[in-house]
Amino acid sequence: MDGTDFLLGGVGSMAATLITNPLEVVKTRMQLQGELAAKGTYHKPYRSVVDAFITIAKNDGYAALQKGLAPSLCFQFILNSCRLGIYNTANEHGWTKQSNGNQSILKSAFWGAAGGFVGSALASPFFMLRTHLQSQAKAEIAVGYQHQHSGMISAMKDIFRKHGVQGLYRGVAVTMPRALLGSGGQLAAFGYTKDFLVRHPVSAQQSDTFVSTVAGAVGGTVMAITMTPPDVIATRLYNQGVDAKGRGIYYNGVVDCFVKILKAEGVAGLYKGFWPHYMRIGPHATLVLLFFDELKTMRRKYYEAK
Template identity: 35%
Template sequence: MSSSAVAVASPVISVDTKRKPSAVLGFMAGGIAACGAVTLTNPAEVIKTRLQLQGELMKQAPGSKRIYTNFAQAFAHIAKHEGIRGLQRGLGSAYMYQIMMNGTRLGLYDPIKYSIHSLLKTDPTKNNNLVNIAAGGTGGVLSAALASPLFLVKTRLQSYTSHEASRVGHQHYYKHSFDALRSIYKAEGLRGIYRGVDASMMRTGAGSSVQLPLYDVVKQRLIKVGGLENGALCHGLSSLISGFFLCIVMNPFDIISTRMFNQAPDPLTGRGGMLYKSPVDCLVKTVRAEGIQALYKGFTAHYLRIGPHTIFTFVFMEQVKALFERLSLY
């Protein structure tokens, strides 16, 4: 996932003046940047999803074999049995999800921050960590609520494989993203389309409240203390550091979201979930069956996805924003 930019020095969604930032242009810049990033990082997302579903609600017996043992082995296994199509499963829905989620999240970050400063009558050009956390969290929750159906579809498409020896979790077969949305709505209604939205909102809200403000702080410190120029190296290091802490905070929420999204409806009623009633129920059952360490399944794959994705998104977004500025759109 990706993030936004800094309050003073960053050109991502600038608040260098007291003019309110444009949410529309922020949405466009965020969506374009995130789509570029996800093209490169989607294979890591596929691997993360399968690692998180592997051994669901099962106690791992000592010495027992697993299909996927680590990131490198999982990459090689999927590439061997499913090819590039397997590694890029769900890419179409990932594009739609990135546009909706990151476009909204990145586009709203500085406008929300500006509005909070206006409400508090404080200077929007001065960094305020509490305001940044509130703006990041609010934007994250709103974007997750809008994009949750696409995250649902993406998770199910990425977990599916026609190679029987590679299957983990419940297998949902859909021809493509729109077929998935149509099939889910037909079988489960609007409730099915928004299955797991509460888990998704907690996941993205928690992640955004950490990543966006932390990117601000790290970038400013690298410029002021580290002496780095406000360029690609500074953006990349800031993204890498904020992405690591984001992964620590988000991984438990990500596990819950993945499992909530991938569970199957009750075969008798067509409603509800066979495994989990709510995110809390999912958390309790997962820890009870697999131990607290289960909340960090797929952590390496998660970071190898989030770290590069964050870097690519921020770097792409800096460039898109700079282009908008040259075209006098901002």
């Protein structure tokens, strides 16, 4: 192991983001749709994942399906550089193993959560910028608070000028538990599944790519289930407008947001955007971990050839 694990984790996630970002746009719009409104009392421009794709492309143009790509790439690079780098370091030192050498779910979850905690805290400003840009739409299909940013850099400058560093890190309190749940569950499931398939191969010709793909898919499914409610809360907190003192106009914190969503929208409100989230996080998590493993294989072969 060397420091390039952190770099490879970030690069692998950026490659995956180029493919899955349109689903992130759809997820963000659907999570903001009907904010703090009871079911059936609000305009619903996005009725399903497919309908959302068509509606966005028709009204905002096809390019809108890649809205927020720049901050999304930055967020994923920082998050996964830390997350995968820390987890892989722990794994190669044997800190995720049981005394018999098998993968420990609890230890894997701990190191996965630790990496996600650090990465999400550092990358928090880019999560907010991504949410702002992805939610911007024409009036006919607009949902949630509409920020009038022209791009990532101008948005960052504007927020910093008005509210300082604290403004850029507004909402960080929810991204860390979000990452703890999602990253811990994903990497524990990934590590355990990978270890299981290596010890119990499904065929004599089982390839490393097959193992990584299956393990990544299992990890992604676990991640989507555990992470959707905190992801909805994070999207709401990051996207809300603020007053002159930088205080949210809808929610004053994680608990307040959680309670208000439950009261106004019910439990279903915490799972808004689940399907685009599931459809994105499964392939995204699979691709990130697959690319990460493939990049590590390429690195190993490079060193062996020297």
